[in-house]
Amino acid sequence: MRELLGDLAGAWRAGERAGLATVTATWSSAPRQPGAAMLVRADGTALGSVSGGCVEGAVYELCREVAESGEPRTVRFGVADDDAFAVGLPCGGTIELFVERAGFPEVDVLAAEVAADRPVALLTGVAGPARGHHLVLTPGERYGSLGGDTIDAAAAENGRALLAAGHTGLVRLEPGTAVLVTSFPPAARMLVFGATDHAAAVARIGSFLGYRVTVCDARPVFATARRFPGAAEVVTGWPHRYLAAEATAGRVDGRTVVCVLTHDPRFDVPVLQVALRLPLAYVGAMGSRRTHDDRLARLREAGLDAAALGRLCSPIGLDLGARTPEETAVSVAAEIVALRRHGTGERLSGTSGPIHGGGMI
Known part of the structure; x- marks a missing residue:
């Protein structure tokens, strides 16, 4: 619903008879989770989604009806319904929706x-x-x-x-x-260390995934907002000092992801010493196999134990055969999502069972 709030507020202020459908519960392979919403404004514009496309047409009409009547309705779509395939829900899941006239004073x-x-x-x-x-x-x-x-x-x-x-x-x-x-909740943070082309691509895809992205590098000539339009902020400073200060200030948490893309042990080893001692969602570092082995040796010398080193995703990303910065960013994002949702990273065509995982970190 987050992306609909501006339109929802606008419809309320304009006194529109708009309709809002919100997912309240799901079962089995439903593609959207509770809180997903569709807004249908008075001019017929439809915004948002409650099913990824399966029942949007039927929900659109329900929103229009409720917008006119003002009477809320609770509806359920599932494959057991006689009209399930008529409205396009062949996925095997069930969703329950609350449909109401859109808007409220608050x-x-x-x-x-x-x-x-x-x-x-x-x-x-x-x-x-x-x-x-x-x-x-x-x-x-x-x-x-x-x-x-x-x-x-x-x-x-x-x-x-x-x-x-x-x-x-x-x-x-x-x-x-x-x-x-x-x-x-406030957006989870993605901290990208290293002002490189790969960092620019990772910042863009991180923002696309909903993270509030910060790029940090000690070199002011490279750490500029112009080079990183996908970042919410660009910070000039030593990565390990910045991360330690953010942790002390309580601005990182268990949802924060850290991507170390510096390619330089002067920067990446100190920041990894800090990151791997924090309860973060993800810590990844870029580099070759040789760089990875050297980095592990340096981190062991710095006192990090096997449990801490086991949390390090290095070399960063999934094996997609990525070459370009953009392809590498997809690889990194795929690893973050897979860990967050407890996915296997395998091709779905070679697996069985539910497609949509429920785990989150």
Whole structure:
């Protein structure tokens, strides 16, 4: 839903009769997760997706109907339905949607918090007395109401727990009452060390994946914003000092990924000493097999144990046969996604079982 918030706020301010469909639950091989949404504006423009294409046509019509009637609806699509193939859901999964007239008074607060990259959650009542009501939740404040102080307090306690974990999902309160908590945590960070052509490509694909990308290099002639349009910021400084300072300030966490692309042991060994002692999601370093062996020896001499060295992804990336910086960036991104989602990195045509993994780090 994140990408829809500007349009959602615009539709509300304009007084449009727009429709919003949000995924509340999924089973089996459903292609989108809870919180995915489709907005249909008054002029018929459709934005977002709830199924990756499978049921978009049917959901579009539902959004138009609910936008006119103002009556929320809960619908489910799955292969067991008589009309499943008629609406194009052959994947074997099931999705449940809450469809409502789009917009609520607190949407501007929600959009502003997300734009400022501050943690915020949207609580939407989907069943029981809370149905059709909304509450916007920050770590310290709440805006709106789900229908009463008691339900607001209970929902806020559960909602803040999900927001702190960065999770989205249904919360069931008193019997018959259900609230969808859609969390918008700050973007995870990608720290790219080394101002190289490969770093520029990795920064672009990192931004595409939703990371807030920082490129850091000690050489000011190379560490320029013009060379790295895909980065949110470009920092001139020694990589290990920058990473240590960011960790001390609490600006890296278990979702942070680090890509060391310096090709120089003066830079990469000190920053890896810092990175491998932090609880980061991913630490990768570029280099040949010879460079990798030399780097491991230097890191052992610096006191890193086998457990720390076992977390190092080096040489960085998956074996795609990559040659160009852009191809290498795809290789790096593929490894990050595979580790985050607990994928095998194998070709899907040679595997069996569910396609969509549920793991996350």
